[in-house]
Amino acid sequence: MSSRDDILASVRRNAKTVAPDLPDLEADWIQYADLQQQFSEVIETVGGRCVAAESDHDINNALKAIPEYSSASKIASTIPGIGESNVSLSEIDDPHELEDVDFAILPGEFAVAENGAVWVTDKDLKQRAVMFITQHLVLVVPGGEIVPHMHAAYERLHFGPAGFGVFISGPSKTADIEQSLVIGAHGPRSLTVFLTSN
Amino acid sequence: MSHATQAAKFVEDQDRAHWHDQALWFVRAKRDRMATSLPEWETLREKASQIKAYTMSHLADLLEQFERNATKLGVQVHWARNAAEHNEIVHNILFRHDVHKVAKSKSMLTEECHLNPYLERHGIEVVDTDLGERIVQLNNEPPSHIVLPAIHRKKEDVGEIFHRYLNTEEGATDPEYLAEAARAHLRDKFMNADAGITGVNFAIAETGGFVVCTNEGNADLGVSLPKLHIACMGIEKLIPRAADLGVFLRLLARSATGQPITTYSSHFHGPREGCELHIVLVDNGRSEILGSDDFRRSLNCIRCGACMNTCPVYRRSGGHSYQTTVPGPIGSILAPARDANAHNSLPYACSLCGSCTDVCPVKIDLHHQLLTWRREIAVRGLVPLSKRFPMRIAGVVFRRPWLYRWLGGLARAIVPWLPRFLVYNRLNAWGRQRELPNFPKKSFRQTFRDRNEQ
């Protein structure tokens, strides 16, 4: 018998139906009066930054005000009109070439108020490595696209064809040395989320 | 060596033991703040527990469903009966791709299977990329906690280890500085890895995808650069629906570290274009546990480590005192299932306070299972004489009220007159650090009877 069949047989032999049905996921889940405010408060606590922006112009100005951005030499933006992109992600075949990217500016699909997370996918992104390898990450999320909690988040998500998606909540961090929080473990040293008004 | 012996060694260094206790209590306190910030906390725990109970009831069907859906996405699914098969499968894949360097993120399963030494024996460099795991890997010791692998190491220790292996300045202890050095060191490893290995936090039957959670982003860096990703998981990591993640991701990080969610919760559905993704499903004793009414619920564990952080014994004895891959309360249940004889002291490394049961996000009745393990160990005749003998005697006495009364009276009459050195002798573990109670002249029984006769 193959290992597969062996394991499945052993599972079938041993399993008992203690719970015939799955629970529904309905409950009186937490609601927030102001989703934007909740999101931006939580993202601060996890080391990120949230900026409300009226227009692309606002975002570009806010970017210029970030010292690391003004001194950045490699900037990769996939959002037309936002950021002074000088790395064309769609032309990069080997993700290792992204090693020295300073800033990546990417769209986030929606945000989650309860935990400051943003859902980002590799739908129009040839090399998803850029989200993790860049020194600084900027996500641009429509301000109207904030759900209160993770249950609402999964109601929106459909995993059909192959693809990659990630909830990102703050910059890369570690507390593995004596529980001291250090921002910028392996990945981005900062995360800025722009919530746009349209 | 028994847990008690190892624990006593850890406690000997009082300052360090207290520091360790405080460090973990700090994490428990952060968890409490997060748990109380959600009014629906107990509802979430209940839902999680129900989802897991369903999963364990239908595991074979769900595994098949997962395999079908994952395969459709272009994933290659492998099955391993035990650790040896698991290691062999992983090695074969690596061998086929001529891999010499692997970047691995945290996976308790690969620890359980001792994958690293196996691959190293086959000439493959495996770098643990989680900072805590890298610290203990450099120091050639196992993790002492499943979420905080280097929690037993002070920053001075880390400074010394990094000085030795990463050429940091001698005596440097600043966490920022040390983490920056690790960042540079590990970036180099990421850039040069030929393959990435990760664990799996949750695998979704309905979609064939899986989720990996990290704070550092090391799993993602490890698998988004090379062309080969191998994900290793125990068969119990399955959940039926993607929507179930809403429940589990809300509980996991809050319980583990007191964060609202981990920095990265990555959902992998199929390989990157032009790349390969392999999933290894491992049994290694899990299907046997499934058959036990007493211990089935231990498979619900989502490896958050909250039971360790809250356990007053773990906090004061350190993870290594358990001598198992997974220490603490849950480890003391899982380890005897694998080898009851080798781990027969673990179910006794517990004061039965029940804090683990109340803190567990999937409502495993941990302290009751530990008590059940004690019975199981007794049934199998594995209770050492030192524990068994006094209880046999006590049993004989308690079954005979006259003997109980007579012996009690005798003790109360004699003990107070004995010289101190006789009472507080080497064999009296109670009296090493504690006074015995003052022995009264009369028992309650006599006192009550005397009063009623007056």
Place this chain on the structure above:
Amino acid sequence: MQVGLFIPCYIDQLYPQVGMATVRLLEKLDVTIEYPEEQTCCGQPMANTGLTEETAPLARKFFDIFEKYEYVVCPSGSCTAMVRHHYEEYLANVSGFDELKKKTFELCEFLTDVLKVDKIEGRFPHRVGLHQSCHGLRELRLASSSEVNGPSFNKARRLLESLDEIEFAELSRPDECCGFGGTFAVNEEAVSCMMGLDRIHDHEQAKTEVLTANDMSCLMHLQGLIRRNNKQIRVMHIAEILAGES
């Protein structure tokens, strides 16, 4: 009301004053007590070592002795929890066992839940540190535990609060285990004593004058450490305080 008094073996042998305080407290509340003399030990030490064969006859014996009473009351959360939660495998099919479980109470919960006592007459002009014994807390739910997110309550403290002039020491870890744990106290002596000393330190920081709990076993362990280390904390079982000892 006919109450069978269940006095744990170590209280019988070592702390008769705690048993007597329990008697006085219940009598003050007009409860008629009977103390069945054939009782010895509920079997918890054997059960917690895993020795079911040694436990079974003691469970049976307990049932035979206490079955006939309207209520069974015990000044120990741990021994009460043994009867209510851990006799199942020995007595599950014995008729009358379900009733026994339902009528067996720890002293404080008997006062608050059965007798519906709101106020204990008397004064206790001391700063009291209340130790939450684990089995009372997490098995019997005599109070809310710090891990669970729900309404806060504490039956023992509610009774103590009704005494005049009492003050409470507020601990930094309100319900951490003292490290007694039955045979754990000797099997894992090093960790057990460290846990106990840490609890005592917390009470010292909170300026506890009188340390109390509803389990004398925890207190025996803590008192052993207090006396060895010459600490200035007095130890009293909660029954002694409620019965009006000063």
